[in-house]
Amino acid sequence: MIVQQIISGLALGCVYGLIALGFVLIFKATEVINFAQGEMMMIGAFVAYTLITMLNVPFPLAFLLTPIICGCLGMIMERVLIRPLVKESVVSIIMVTIGLSITLRALAGMIWSYDTLDFPHLFSEEAVHIGGVIIAPVYIWVIFVTVGLVLLLYAFFKFTTVGISLQASAQNPLASLLMGISVKRVYAMTWAISGMVGAVAGIIVAPISFLNCNMGFLGLKAFPAAVIGGFNSIPGAIVGGVIIGISENLAGIYLPLWFKDIFAYVIMLLVLMIRPEGIFGTHEQKKV
Amino acid sequence: MECLSLKNLTISFGGVVAVDRVSLNVHEGEILSIIGPNGAGKTTIFNCINRLYKPDSGDIIFKNRSVLKHKAHQMSNLGIARTFQNIELFTNMTVIENILLGRHIFRSAGPLSQVIFYGKARREEIGHRRKAEEIIDFLDLQAHRNKRIGSLPYGVQKLVELGRALALEPKLLLMDEVSSGMNLEETQDLMIWITDIREDLGITLVLVEHDMRLVMGVSDRIAVLDYGRKIAEGRPEEVQSNEEVIKAYLGDGDGAFRG
């Protein structure tokens, strides 16, 4: 029973981690906190749903198309909403992304209605036996996709020119500009990648959770994940997400059920008090 | 009488020793300039005195009391004021509001009086305004009284910082590169103000400066820092002809570039 909870917590944690990854990418590159990351996940799930059920697109194709669509959406959002605010204060940027998240949620409600939709099941309901443990195949799918995506991103950042230039811009925009890297394009790319990551998160979470326009609330749990892992650490985001996912489920077993809902936030508060940088994050101090 | 004493002050950041066992005495009522190449640790020393940084070892004695026991926001109460190299003005406020903030430590009206804003709080506020106006007169900032910081030229902003520090009525004033960005005329005005501050207001001054004309013109004594160590200290003429100082600024005779 406990192992069950740990596995499902691990899977959900992977989703939290992916959303947190989306935040952290944007934060590292642009110092912007994207409150709408959860909504990007929701849009990904809805787009995939529409492709598969209404346009009868086969799943593998939908799996490829959705991130591309959401990536473009991410770029549009960056260009229209974030670029004008490049020099503004943290408060302004947070407000804009909050506004974005509300708007996206409402628009999704208008387009896809407020009912909970049924995401097509791709795997049989039959559980699989692995090493004496019973796991539903969909969880394996989630973990598999997450690991794959993280490896892909790792390779991207380490080995491709674009990836390296993204890192450079994050660390020193001015120097990157002088080196010929188009910082504007970097910002656009970062939001595009975040959109794609969010879309993937949406596709894999829909079968194990629910699909309606309030899904973005799941995204709120990604904040504790990012805080625990460290806001400027990419591996930290996934680690943080997994920690949250697993401990939430364990809390559900040992503590009264109502506590489970806010458990993630209690942990986040504790981490903020004791070590705001999180596990892998770094602390920056201003020089006077 | 020693106003300020640094005893073997040491602080490092991530393995780099920024200030290396610096000992320095500042006499009461004198004008001491600290000079040295960039990165020598001059501003870091100010930040330590100010308690914005915590030194690794050593002591800072102000008026016979160790400063290290106090927190940053208590330093102004002790009588130490400073200006900042990169200007830390309150950008969304006007010049007079910035200077009025220097009067913060003189508030004494209780919260209730402040809420009703009658009697004591009101009289206090008027008193603060008067004091702020005196400083504005002293530094010739009348034209900029009600302007927001953001709209002011760099040199004027530096003066506003100076005015804000003066509003604290300090005993010791640390001025960090106030003359940077000023032209010849402004620097000459500054030199007059510096001597006036010492003569009329009786404040001890420590300057961090790069402008040699200013330094030679106003200083009683000069201390020279290089790579975090004090390499010379004394009257301007002595320091000017000190070999180590010349090496630090101009490099060795064999023409190699340093560091």
Next chain:
Amino acid sequence: MDLRESYSRDIRIFDELYKWVWLALMAAALLIYSQAGGNYAAYMLNLIFINIIVAIGLNILTGYTGLISLGHAAFMAIGAYTSAILTVKLSVPFWLALPISGAMAGLIGFVVGLPSLRLTGIYLALATMAFGFIVDEIIIEWHAVTGGAEGMSVLPPTICGFAFDSYPKYFLITFVILALVLLSAKNLLRGTFGRALTAIRDSETAAETMGVNLGWYKALAFTLSAVYTGLAGSLYAHLILFISVDNFTLLHSISFIVMIVVGGLGSITGAVMGAVFITILPEVIAFSKEWLPAAIRNAAGLQAAVYGITLMIFVILQPKGFYGLWIRVKIWWRTFPL
């Protein structure tokens, strides 16, 4: 050309007498309208005034001190529930319950504000958001005291035997409380306290050097902000006569932020404008539904979408809010070449 001849002219709230006259006239007009304009108008006026108090409270924290709070609805909830529990379960008279509610919210605000020294920007926003969730959850679970998820009924207040059981009558209370809040806030903010707060917002380093104890003032900012918001909560509870957790969610906290951003951060006039805007907006939306195509008109999320879009537009295009617009209009008026 305004020539100032004494320092007291510098620090007056309104530098010209005619502005006081305008204010008095407006106040009189509002009072008359509330009594004679019908129930609906009185209700809206009550709601607007309560929102103004919230806006002032949040503005002190976010506009003046620069600290973001995404959980302010929690303070309103604390005020509302404290007042409800005191009056309904403990038979405390309203005129006592109201200040106690404010004090209770302020106390919690102080506790929340103390650790805020170590948290900046986004971290503080997240911490306050978590705080909001936790308070909501506590309200739901503390069934015995708060009525849990089903909510709690509240009675209209009576003072000295006079029952304020209609909206026009209730407006008299709201009016007085708002006047007190406005006066006290303005006084606190135009003196040493207000300057210290803005100093913290603009440069913490310099503020510290000038002797401002950061931790203390940040905690005070939270406290004052919470007191005002708690008072608003109490007034709200006795206005709508039934409260539940659904009145104090994250979305409400966000709508408070929309209020002060749209109105103009860091100014009391801005807070007033923002509050009026947000309170009237749902009515405007409902009103204009006739002109909208059917698909948009019937959408349940229309109001949320409008909030979101408004917030984004204002932050990007008009960051100084309505108040900024107002100032620009005044300057244009004054410099008109005639």
